[in-house]
Amino acid sequence: MIEIKKLSKHFKDVIAVDNVSFEVEEGKVFGLLGENGAGKTTTLRMLATMLKPTSGTAIINEYDLIQDPVDIRGEIGILFGGEIGLYDRLSARENIEYFGLLNGMDKAQINMKIEKLAKDLEMEEYIDRKVGKFSKGMKQKVAIARSIIHSPSIMFFDEPTSGLDVTAIRVVHEFIKELRNEGKTIIFSSHSMNEVEKLCDEVGIIHKGKMVEISSLEGLKVKYGEENLEEIFVSLVGEKNE
Amino acid sequence: MNKFTRVVFKKEIIDTFRDKKTIFSSIIIPIIIFPLIAFVFGIGSSDIEKESKEPVQIAILSEEKNELESFLLNHKDINIVKTEDAEKALDKLDIKVIVKIGENFDEKIQQGEKPRIELIYDDASQKSEIGKSRVEQIISGYTGYIVAKRLENAGVNPQILEPIDIKYSSVSKEGGTGLMIFSMMLPFMLTIWSAVGGIPAATDLGAGEKERQTLEPLLTTKSSRMSILMGKYFAVVVAGVIATIASLIGFLIATKINPDFLGEGTTLSIKAIGIITLVCLEMALAFSSIELAISFYARNFKEAQTYLSPVSIVLMVPAYLTMFVDGRAIPRHYFHIPIINTIGVIKEVIVSVYDMKHILITTGWNLLYIALFLTITVKMFEKETVIFRN
Numbered sequence: 001m002i003e004i005k006k007l008s009k010h011f012k013d014v015i016a017v018d019n020v021s022f023e024v025e026e027g028k029v030f031g032l033l034g035e036n037g038a039g040k041t042t043t044l045r046m047l048a049t050m051l052k053p054t055s056g057t058a059i060i061n062e063y064d065l066i067q068d069p070v071d072i073r074g075e076i077g078i079l080f081g082g083e084i085g086l087y088d089r090l091s092a093r094e095n096i097e098y099f100g101l102l103n104g105m106d107k108a109q110i111n112m113k114i115e116k117l118a119k120d121l122e123m124e125e126y127i128d129r130k131v132g133k134f135s136k137g138m139k140q141k142v143a144i145a146r147s148i149i150h151s152p153s154i155m156f157f158d159e160p161t162s163g164l165d166v167t168a169i170r171v172v173h174e175f176i177k178e179l180r181n182e183g184k185t186i187i188f189s190s191h192s193m194n195e196v197e198k199l200c201d202e203v204g205i206i207h208k209g210k211m212v213e214i215s216s217l218e219g220l221k222v223k224y225g226e227e228n229l230e231e232i233f234v235s236l237v238g239e240k241n242e
Numbered sequence: 243m244n245k246f247t248r249v250v251f252k253k254e255i256i257d258t259f260r261d262k263k264t265i266f267s268s269i270i271i272p273i274i275i276f277p278l279i280a281f282v283f284g285i286g287s288s289d290i291e292k293e294s295k296e297p298v299q300i301a302i303l304s305e306e307k308n309e310l311e312s313f314l315l316n317h318k319d320i321n322i323v324k325t326e327d328a329e330k331a332l333d334k335l336d337i338k339v340i341v342k343i344g345e346n347f348d349e350k351i352q353q354g355e356k357p358r359i360e361l362i363y364d365d366a367s368q369k370s371e372i373g374k375s376r377v378e379q380i381i382s383g384y385t386g387y388i389v390a391k392r393l394e395n396a397g398v399n400p401q402i403l404e405p406i407d408i409k410y411s412s413v414s415k416e417g418g419t420g421l422m423i424f425s426m427m428l429p430f431m432l433t434i435w436s437a438v439g440g441i442p443a444a445t446d447l448g449a450g451e452k453e454r455q456t457l458e459p460l461l462t463t464k465s466s467r468m469s470i471l472m473g474k475y476f477a478v479v480v481a482g483v484i485a486t487i488a489s490l491i492g493f494l495i496a497t498k499i500n501p502d503f504l505g506e507g508t509t510l511s512i513k514a515i516g517i518i519t520l521v522c523l524e525m526a527l528a529f530s531s532i533e534l535a536i537s538f539y540a541r542n543f544k545e546a547q548t549y550l551s552p553v554s555i556v557l558m559v560p561a562y563l564t565m566f567v568d569g570r571a572i573p574r575h576y577f578h579i580p581i582i583n584t585i586g587v588i589k590e591v592i593v594s595v596y597d598m599k600h601i602l603i604t605t606g607w608n609l610l611y612i613a614l615f616l617t618i619t620v621k622m623f624e625k626e627t628v629i630f631r632n
Contacts, residue, residue: 011627045458045630048461048462049461049462050458050461050462050630051626051630052626070464070466073462073464074464076462077462078458078459078462080455080458080459082455084455085454085455085456085457085458085459086454086456087253087257087454087456088454089256089257089260089261090253090256090257090260094253094256098249098253099463101246101249102246102249102250102460102463102464102465103463103464143459146459147459
């Protein structure tokens with residue numbers, strides 16, 4: 001369960017996130033939809049304890065964002081898109097192991113988990129190869145394994161498919177669906193309407209740092225009399241821009 | 243070192259020494275640079291040495307036959323070259339010096355007058371310059387011979403010109419001039435490498451991590467920022483120490499290639515090595531920290547390289563300033579000046595001066611710099627505006 005309470009983040013004069021509140025129930029996928037620079041990444045960075053909120057807080061699995069950041073880090077996993085962020089000179093196994101150790105796991109636990117992940121994600125063939133020469137899809141699989149090595153109950157996805165090819169995007173989508181089936185709580189940030197429509201139970205539309213709408217997909221369609229999420233988004237954001 | 247710091251340290255060491263760029267700049271370059279200098283230096287110096295052992299080629303311009311010409315002709319270190327255009331020969335360095343003997347040379351000598359001779363040489367040429375000095379010495383010997391003859395003719399013992407017998411003996415236990423050169427170069431080299439040896443690793447572990455976007459996932463692990471930072475810091479220190487050791491190996495190879503390079507036969511005691519290791523480690527600890535802070539501040543690898551390059555130049559200034567300072571007479575206030583104090587201590591122990599006060603003052607200051615720089619680095623690593631500057 002994630003409960004976000006009046007979360008704000010200011011960078012000098014810029015208000016990146018402004019008084020954002022929402023809840024994500026256990027086992028649900030919440031889509032954070034917004035344009036580039038809307039405040040999605042800053043919100044996720046605050047929830048992942050990388051940034052300190054200027055005001056407000058969040059309760060993640062009963063831990064307070066401000067009071068218990070270390071406990072929160074043990075509860076979450078995060079997957080980024082874009083550059084992915086792996087150590088090219090380490091093997092896939094070493095990359096995953098490093099994050100297991102930094103999450104307090106012992107070697108035996110890590111080894112067992114890596115074997116399972118390598119099988120599930122079909123990485124057995126290249127698990128001991130250095131990741132420098134991997135394709136983006138292969139790298140994203142390693143990043144997926146890295147993000148769940150410590151079995152977090154909550155997952156954050158920050159535009160995880162950005163820059164990936166169709167096959168790699170499908171792997172990420174399947175992974176999210178699997179996590180949902182396992183009952184994990186997920187916040188998924190994206191600017192792709194299709195992805196959000198396909199994967200999320202509930203959607204929050206963030207614009208210029210403010211949460212302008214929160215609803216289930218069905219609720220949005222009924223409220224705005226539109227079948228297409230893209231149309232709903234454009235009309236909502238356009239309205240706010242006027 | 244806590245558990246997470248150990249994990250980060252181990253990973254960073256593996257990652258750093260798998261990087262060809264780091265291996266090249268931290269190990270290969272320090273190992274080959276001194277042998278290379280020694281080799282080039284050896285070629286140059288052996289050429290000059292060869293030149294100084296062979297007879298000096300000169301041309302004599304004289305109106306008539308005289309005793310000086312005969313003296314030079316018979317001297318084993320002089321080779322008189324017959325040439326029609328002496329100046330042209332000098333220009334081409336076929337000869338090194340022209341000895342122009344004035345008119346009535348012998349007559350003037352006999353009458354007790356002062357005949358003139360002119361040495362024409364090329365001061366832009368090292369070979370001509372050396373040749374001039376050698377000819378000057380030979381003519382000075384001839385002058386001494388004339389003076390002695392005149393004194394004898396006057397019934398005076400020529401010994402009267404040397405009322406004091408000077409005996410030269412050096413107090414240096416070993417090494418002599420070699421030790422002097424050694425004490426000039428070694429502190430310079432050790433201090434520079436201890437301070438800058440960690441730069442390639444620091445660039446990669448700070449700015450490199452930001453550029454690859456590996457820092458963000460790292461900050462979401464259970465490990466504290468302090469543990470991550472310390473793991474990286476110790477890795478940069480180790481890289482700096484390895485670079486220093488590599489430069490020492492290069493130094494030893496250089497002295498084998500060319501024994502004249504930096505003091506033949508000079509040795510360091512265990513005590514001296516211990517003190518040098520201590521102050522060099524202090525330098526590595528202080529500079530690794532500030533290099534890591536700068537690297538974290540930079541947005542990317544290139545920016546970090548731009549910011550870190552001046553560190554080497556900043557270090558060169560005090561290193562050059564103290565290069566010619568006598569290891570036995572370093573002013574006390576030098577031990578309060580950063581970098582210069584470290585070079586000072588190394589210079590002292592090389593010439594067997596073990597001044598505990600100087601060592602303690604230097605170590606005290608260095609510890610202060612380490613604490614100060616580490617505090618700055620920790621503060622910077624905690625600052626969101628630094629970590630997420632890109």
